[in-house]
Amino acid sequence: MVNFSDNSLSLEDNKENSCLNFSPSDTCIQEFKSMKCAYQSEQNIKGSPWVLEIIDVWLFKERAADMLTKLTSLIEKINLRFSIQFKCNEGYYETSATLVISKFNYNYTGIGKGFSKNEAINDCAWNIIINLKKFCLESNINTKLSMYIKQLTVKNFGVSNEYFIFQPQKEEINIGGFIISLNNSKQQLKRILDSKYSSLEIIFSKHIYINQTRFFFVKRGAKLRGINFFGYGLGETLEGAEDEACYNIFFSYGEKQYTDDILSDKGKKYMLKENFCTIKVDSDVEKDLENFIEKFNVKTAFIPKTVNSRINLMPNVKPNVSIAQNSRRKYKMDEWIGPTKNYCCWSDSQLHENHKYFNKDLNEISRMLLEEERNKIINDDLENRRCVLPICMEKSKLLKIVEENQLIIIKSNTGSGKSTQIPQILLKSYIENLRGAEFNCVVTQPRRLCAVSLANQVAMERYEEVGNSVGYSVRFERCNPRPFGSIFYTTVGTLLRSISFGLKGITHIVVDEVHERTISIDFLLIILKMMLEKNSSIKIILMSATINTKQFENYFKNNAYVYELSVPVFETKLLFLEDIIQELCYCPYGYEKVCDENGEILTFESFKENSSVSKKAEFIATDIEINDEIPYNLIVDILKKVIQEHSCSDGSILVFLPGWQEISTLKNIITSVENTEVFMNTIVIPLHSSLPINEQNGTIINEIGGKFKIIISTNIAESSITIPNVICVIDSGKLRANNFKNTNSMSILDTIWTSQDCMEQRAGRAGRTRSGYCYRLCTKSLFNNLPKKQKPGMHRESLHSIILSIKSLELGDPYNFLNLAIEPPSQESIKDAEKYLIELSALDSEKNLTALGLQMVNFSFEPAYTKSLLVSILLNVPEEMALIMGYDNLHVPFFNKKVGKGYILQTIQEQFLVKHSLLSDHYMAWNFHNLVFEENLSIEEYERRCSNYCISTSASNLLFKTNNQITGKIRKDFSICNNNRKGNLCSSYKEFVLSSLLLKAHYPNVGYIFQEGVSEITNLCLNDFEGKKIKIQKDSCLYFNTQNNSNRTIKTNSPFYVYAKTRKNGKSIIGNNLTNVKPIQLLLFGCRNAYTDKDIGVELDQNICINMNRKIASQILGLRVVIDNMVDSLCLRGYLNAKEEEMRLEILKIISKLSVI
Secondary structure, eight states, rough: EEEEEEOOOOOOOOOSSEEEEOOSSSSOOOOOOOOSSSGGGGGSOOOSSSSEETTTTEEEGGGHHHHHHHHHHHHSOOOOOEEEEETTTEEEEEEEEEEEEEETEEEEEEEESSSSSHHHHHHHHHHHHHHHHEEEEHHTTTHHHHHHTTTSSEEEHHHHHHEEEOOOOOHHHHHHHEOOTTTHHHHHHHHHHHHHTTEEEEEEEEEETTTTTEEEEEEEEETTTTTTEEEEEEESSSSHHHHHHHHHHHHHHHHHHHHHHTTTOOTHHHHSSSSSSOOOHHHOHHHHHHHHHHHTOOOOOOOSSOOOOOEEEEOOOOOOOOOOOOOOOOOOOGGGOOOOOEEEEETTTOOOSSTTTTOOOOHHHHHHHHHHHHHOOOOOOHHHHHSSSHHHHTTHHHHHHHOOSSSSEOOOOOOOSSHHHHHHHHHHHHTTOOOOOOEEEEEEEEEHHHHHHHHHHHHHHSSTTTTTTTTEEEEEEEEEOOOSSSSEEHHHHHHHHHHGGTTOOOOEEEEETTTGOOOHHHHOOOHHHHHHHHHHSEEEEEEEEEOOOHHHHTTTTOOEEEEEEOOOOOOEEEEOOHHHHHHHTOOOOTTTTOOOOOBBOOOTTOOOOSSSSSSSHHHHHHHHHSOOOOHHHHHHHHHHHHHHTTOOOEEEEEOOSSSSHHHHHHHHHHHHHTTTTTTTTTEEEETTSSSSSHHHHHHHHHHOOSSSSEEEEEEGGGGGSSOSSSSEEEEEOOEEEEEEETTTOOOOOOOOEOOHHHHHHTTTTSSSSEEEEEEEEEHHHHHHHHHSSSSOGGGGGGOOHHHHHHHTTTOOOHHHHTTTSSSOOOOOHHHHHHHHHHHHBOOOTTTBBBBBHHHHHHSSSHHHHHHHHHHHHHTTTTTHOOOOOOHTTTOOSOTTTTTTTTHHHHHHHHIITTTSSSHHHHHHHHHHHHOOOOTTTTHHHHHHHHHTTTHHHHHHHHHHHHHHEEEEEHHHOOGTTSSSSSSSSOOHHHHHHHHHHHHHHHHHHHEOOOOGOSHHHGGOEEETTTTTTEEEEESSHHHHHHHHHHHHHHHHEEEEHEEEEEEEETTTEEEEEEEEEHHHIIIIIIIIIIETTTTEEEETTTEEEESOOOHHHHHHHHHHHHHHHHHHHHHHHSSHHHHHHHHHHHHHHHHHHOOOO
């Protein structure tokens, strides 16, 4: 039975309300008639019942959309699309959606209404679910539906937990960089409302009884930015119900940021037209397809002469998958041994007979190392500077701790010398005790820049060049140290890629900045924990300035020795956003006459009681805080103030920003004409992980004297990079992080607030050598509500690559292995990742690693991208695809920002737009590469030539290295690339093939241009298939072409574009690296589902309708399996047999002809 309480329930008293009882199984369940609503107009819309039971699972109406989209994804593997319109006259939203389930022969269009988008969508989904339930009952297919209902996430309730209610996993929402979850939604909403002199509005609170269990049913309201938002919630406690209601308020608010411009459903009319686009295949191509299908007995979907029902056009056959013949040895914990005669652990190889340590025992090598150490000429100034470092002052104590313990956790402030001095102290001790050959230490760093700069620093302090006792290894660069008595700096990922060697010969592993808790760090911690349980010799040191020592102690079962070193520092004055605004009397445009709750104009002199901050400062601070934009003008005002107060100092200001785009923007503002006089005696230094090492090595910062330094950095400057004489830290409080969604296997680069620990570490950069300041661009209230530490990588990033690594190292079942993590990922995340890898053929149906999956591990790129690269080998474009992969992995702008846009536009026009038929940022990079590249060209000459075409040195450096690495591996592993290849393609065919492969790598990252919406260049954007607008990066050739040539290209080419990645910039989503694709490519390499019925031609993923011959469409889809089978053979053997080579050439011919359609 389900019961609704008739009267509103107050927060203080919830026991004296009468109830109305009725059955939920009736077709029409009695509606709430007596809700006390603050807005009378709500009574004008007729609603639906609020809970129902479907296959033993109860559903709350406001979760209907979550359930329906999840069911649709499970059954049809597509995303359900809701069409939304705002009825201006009536003041409400109207929503419709069509659910087609071919497996059930079900087709129904539902309609919903609501005063918010969320309400309307849930009402629509609710009505569809009611109809689906009725349909399955009447058609006797409840058992089929039950198979999928059982896969939903549910929560048990009842006396014995015998009943189930659908409980969706609510995704976190990014509001102004702050992550809103179901658990913190009420707390954060209250905080924001309090600062605006408002409060959470209680619309109603009621009871619902489901199978004698009481649930709270509430509706809450809040006014944000002048708009009323509402949310419903259901929970077994009032607090749980209010949390969901507040979460839904935030959800509606977040949706509002993107929907103002698309409420009229612009562009979706494309997808609703039956003949959205027409494809006419020439008779000779049709004949070639027919002959190929017949000759090689390719399975395709059967198409009857008369189509009366919905037919799946995807071939009902699975591609071949071969189990990997893993050349990597199974990783065994008991394989570890210390340094041994004639073995080099850095290269996992035996010493050559000409090596100076060849055939020498460890004692003799130790004597050689001691003699070499004693022959060094010592610099007294350098030694004196090192001696006063806190870590060096604790040298004896540290040596004793490491000697007596196997696992040590060291917590010490930034600047104490952890990263540089601890490895040196250990090495010197071993050498001086004639045990130098028994010591080899790996020091891991979270970033490549840190690893290289620290190696250079330590080598300098040891009076050596890098490559003697100190080495490093990062992607694209490696410098091995000597085989014995060495320190080796590396990134965590690089170490993991060589973990199959068993870490033989390594005596000490130092994991620096362990608090960052990336996927790689947590993976390494599992390995180290397993090693400690089976090995009693190797030493593990975990280091951080902000590590939660108790959490790590518990993880290692209290077997760790914890050493905390307090470092005396100078006073650092901390100012939060409201303090900064008050101190500077900073008033942005439009805030001159803001009023309080009584309508009185606020001033900076109207202070709150017992506070040094005015109401006006608090008001402005809160508005800045919930806005996604970085307050550049405020930062510049802070810089001016600090520089004027310390004009005689030779100091540094460190500014933390989330990414390269923000760094470039601030640098341009500082160096602009109007600021020239103020910043005349300053130098601006950007720090970013993707810049070449020689452009941002810490030594460069140290060497620049006589000028005030403004260092603008990402979180890379939080640790390991030493920046001297920091007077002031300006902390935006934000960072860029990948936010991965299991629902569509897509990541978006998101800007979020960092954690309290990270902000404390940033503040610690000031006050080392003198008193300093830290300006935090967040309110004190927000800071207090930030998480203590950042969410671990396993909870926010893709698990695809890590699961493949587990399989390749034969570490067992991913569920069991990852459950050993310090904070394991959810079982659902692992399940979704495995499902995705099975669909890619990286795992077989039994979850064994396939030959293709092993190649994905070896290439270390995203799995889907690696598969496209392997297909490019079959289609004769591996070198071109390698270059494009390098371009997609750039994290810095392609063009030099110092060059004027006019000159860049001219270069693009002359060297690219006139030469290519398709608009593509990827082809633009490929084109410029072809202009400058030739065999045996040095990287320096490559960079110089690229600069002639406005390409930045940073981009050309990374492009050259990535391209060389990929092409070198392809030539080494696949003999098919070393043969005299037949069937080479001309340039226009290559363009088609490459764009097809890009589509295969990045699908469903596809958008389409809505022509009526690009009359202004600033409005140029794509629409994705969910109706969201994706703005185009201003470095894109599409943007430049539109700027130069109006809408000509947009109107003549296909409207579809694949984009490689997205990032959030304020309220906007920006699409990067675009390439134009044709509808037939979506059929050949893009769509996941293709259907036809009597009313349509070919429907792709319920997004695109194509008017074309159904049989030809099914034959083209049949080519997919053939290509997948050839990829499997290529990965297994490294070459194709004679029959496969014949098939390859035939497919190449067909694809070449399809490219001109």
